[in-house]
Amino acid sequence: MLEIVVKTENGERHVRVSAEELAGLVRRVGGDGDRFLVIHRIPDVPDVFAQLWHEAGGGYALEHRDGAADRHFQVMVDGSEAVVEALTGWARQGSAWRSGLVWSLLDTGPTSEVPPLDLDEDERKELERRVREVLVGGYADRAELAELAEEYLVTADRRPVSREQAEVLVDRMWLERVAEQTTWQGETDPERLTRAFAALQEAGITARENFTCCRSCGQSEIGDEGGTDARGFVYFHSQNTDAAASGHGLMLLYGGFDNSSETTAAIGQEVVAALEAADLQTTWDCDPGQAITVTPLEWRKRLVG
Structure with missing residues (x-):
């Protein structure tokens, strides 16, 4: 997989795509509402990106920026395959991806100095x-x-x-x-959590991270997230995320879509088992009316952007 995020005009966001998937996104550019895409690396770095604009019947306007305004370049390309090759090379951070195209500096106009914050x-x-x-x-x-x-x-x-x-x-x-x-080594606890949630999703339990702003919104919206075969759910909302990031562990909310305490308890057992399989510890007394807490937890979530 390429360590990039691709954003399209129609609002799609593709994270860690394959070279083949990137090629497909490039080749489809040109239709109404799908005329450009912007790519940044993972993690996102300010003012480092590549982007493409194309309308059906016209050429491909390809740009890349590597920091300051005097590192913003453009080129017009006739066909999509040269664009695919260039953007794939950019994503892989190879040394020769610029070759074969005649890049020119893009004048983005004057930049204004931002005044410092006037706060006590x-x-x-x-x-x-x-x-x-x-x-x-x-x-x-x-x-x-x-x-x-x-x-x-x-x-x-x-x-x-x-x-x-x-x-x-x-x-x-x-x-x-x-x-x-950059100093973190190996798999982090949030990555273990994502692994556990992926296993639960595969097992028919709708699993969502950082889902909605609060418990009330989460409970009212989680039902729309699951497929017809979903047996239950588990999620945490953004306030839970804030608590985890502050070192207080992570509270998970869960339940069955049939609203029975028996199903809720069974879902809770599956959630705990999946977390333990991902090497995460939990606190839960098997009471379906009580949340599951993942603790101890070192919240080192790598940025994407």
Whole structure:
């Protein structure tokens, strides 16, 4: 698999695609509502991306950027196969993927300096605390974090953080977290959790990570997530994620779609077994009215973006 995320005009998001899947996404570009795609590596790094624009009957406008504005290049390509070759090479970070195409510097216009945040010390600390909490949770991308940073301190008569200031703050904190995760070795607890959830999903239990904002929303929406053969569900919501990221363990909510306590208890047993098979420890007294807690838990979720 290629360590990339591909986003398309029609709102699709493809994570860790194969070379064949990337080729298919490139070849289909050109129809209404599907004229471009943007690719970034995993983990996402600010201002490092490749993108493609194509309308049926025209050429392919291919771009890549490697940091600052003076590292943003473009080329027009006649056919899709040359684009596939270039983007696959870019994704693999090979040394010769630019060869064979005549790239030119793209003038993106002047860049304006972003003024520093005008916050008192308490406001700045609180803003960074909240952004880092969600960042460490690991499910938000840079755009979502920037929106959080922009809106977090807003009041009826004050908007102290602009979008540009929010992006600067988030990019700094994002890169700090990316640097942190380069020191992590082997499979992390969140990756073990994902492995357990994949096994449960395969076994007919709808399993969702970071699902909705709270228990009330989760309980009302989880039924729409499962297929016709789903026997039950397990999930945790974003408040549970925040708690796990803060070192308090992870609470899992579960149940059967027939609403019986017997099915709920049986689903709970399967969830615990899957977690233990993934080398995660749990606390649960087998009471179908009580949540399952994954603890101890070291929340080191690698960023994607």
